[in-house]
Amino acid sequence: MVIEMGSLNVYRDHYVDATLISNLFIDHYMKDANDAQIKVYLYLVRLMSANMRTSISDIADRFNHTEKDVIRSLKYWEKNGLLLLDYDSDKNLTGIHLRDLPLTSGISSGDTDKAGQHNTDYNDNHTNNNSNHTDNNSNHDTTANKGTAPGEPDRKGKTPEKPTYTLDQLKAFKAQEEAQQILFVAEQYIGKTLSPTEIRSIFYIYDGLGFSTDLIDYLIQYCVGRGKRDFRYIEKVAVTWAEAKVKTPKQAAAISGKYDKAVYTIMTALGKNASPVAKEVDYITKWTKTYGYTIDVILEACNRTVLAVDSHRFEYADGVLSNWFKANIHHLNDVKLADEKFKKSKAPAGVSKNAFNQFQQNNYDFEDLEKKLLSN
Numbered sequence: 001m002v003i004e005m006g007s008l009n010v011y012r013d014h015y016v017d018a019t020l021i022s023n024l025f026i027d028h029y030m031k032d033a034n035d036a037q038i039k040v041y042l043y044l045v046r047l048m049s050a051n052m053r054t055s056i057s058d059i060a061d062r063f064n065h066t067e068k069d070v071i072r073s074l075k076y077w078e079k080n081g082l083l084l085l086d087y088d089s090d091k092n093l094t095g096i097h098l099r100d101l102p103l104t105s106g107i108s109s110g111d112t113d114k115a116g117q118h119n120t121d122y123n124d125n126h127t128n129n130n131s132n133h134t135d136n137n138s139n140h141d142t143t144a145n146k147g148t149a150p151g152e153p154d155r156k157g158k159t160p161e162k163p164t165y166t167l168d169q170l171k172a173f174k175a176q177e178e179a180q181q182i183l184f185v186a187e188q189y190i191g192k193t194l195s196p197t198e199i200r201s202i203f204y205i206y207d208g209l210g211f212s213t214d215l216i217d218y219l220i221q222y223c224v225g226r227g228k229r230d231f232r233y234i235e236k237v238a239v240t241w242a243e244a245k246v247k248t249p250k251q252a253a254a255i256s257g258k259y260d261k262a263v264y265t266i267m268t269a270l271g272k273n274a275s276p277v278a279k280e281v282d283y284i285t286k287w288t289k290t291y292g293y294t295i296d297v298i299l300e301a302c303n304r305t306v307l308a309v310d311s312h313r314f315e316y317a318d319g320v321l322s323n324w325f326k327a328n329i330h331h332l333n334d335v336k337l338a339d340e341k342f343k344k345s346k347a348p349a350g351v352s353k354n355a356f357n358q359f360q361q362n363n364y365d366f367e368d369l370e371k372k373l374l375s376n
Contacts, residue, residue, distance in 0.1 A: 019046040024101045040073040081164040189220045201231040209242040218249035236274040269302035270313045
């Protein structure tokens with residue numbers, strides 16, 4: 001079934017007062033999705049069950065999200081294999097195809113094969129009927145993306161996107177001796193039986209990014225050693241290594257070892273969980289080497305940043321630390337004195353001011369700094 005996008009009428013000729021949601025969605029997909037993604041998917045299922053129509057703006061208004069949030073949610077579910085998106089020649093979204101769940105659990109092997117065949121047949125038909133839509137499941141090379149060396153960025157300089165693997169592809173992967181070894185080792189490190197979604201992540205790292213068994217072993221060991229067992233985090237680290245053209249555990253150790261504990265402490269303080277990218281490392285180097293700030297001063301700037309903004313945090317923290325450096329503020333005591341001077345400079349009219357409380361704060365106005373950052 002298809003939902004056509006645009007400004008469309010909604011009819012209630014056959015109104016449905018209940019919507020059926022698969023247990024597979026609740027057990028394996030809902031836990032990894034955010035609030036917007038869950039709302040968008042459930043709403044689409046509700047529309048399909050009632051044979052109703054909608055638009056991006058309608059969904060955005062209904063749940064008080066931006067249209068970009070809705071589109072990101074749709075692409076998230078497409079990447080996870082729950083739907084397919086149609087586009088016209090101008091790359092405008094024209095339709096949404098809700099699919100059977102590609103990962104199943106607790107059903108017989110015969111039903112699994114049947115479900116896998118259904119998805120394969122659907123993908124073949126969809127590819128033939130819609131020349132503008134690219135289906136990642138069709139003709140997938142199980143060793144790597146065609147024309148791209150394993151783990152290398154594609155021709156556009158980006159790491160290969162995570163495909164939507166069919167049941168047959170996952171079944172073939174799990175049947176391989178190497179895959180069985182990888183999955184066994186992963187379960188030992190993680191400390192539990194892997195879910196279908198987690199197996200899919202390992203398949204992507206092995207197949208899409210071209211990681212060897214040794215490198216995957218080191219990857220999971222490295223992440224678990226840092227207290228991270230979430231496969232979304234593990235995937236992000238894998239992508240970072242792939243973009244850095246890491247091929248062996250030794251190269252991965254060199255990449256990971258070049259950042260000391262302070263770097264990761266700063267990353268965490270700013271709400272970043274992945275390994276730092278080059279620009280973030282440049283900022284941290286500037287704060288620690290050029291400005292000579294100790295970790296306690298940097299963390300104070302990070303704490304103020306997190307309270308002030310939700311995005312552009314490195315830029316905002318850099319603005320705070322740069323202003324402190326220009327104002328000859330180098331230690332936490334200096335920061336406290338500057339805060340006191342700033343408060344006194346804002347004292348009500350009639351309160352006497354001396355040279356001490358005349359401290360200039362033009363470069364220390366957080367609200368003004370935030371406005372400037374957000375306007376860029």
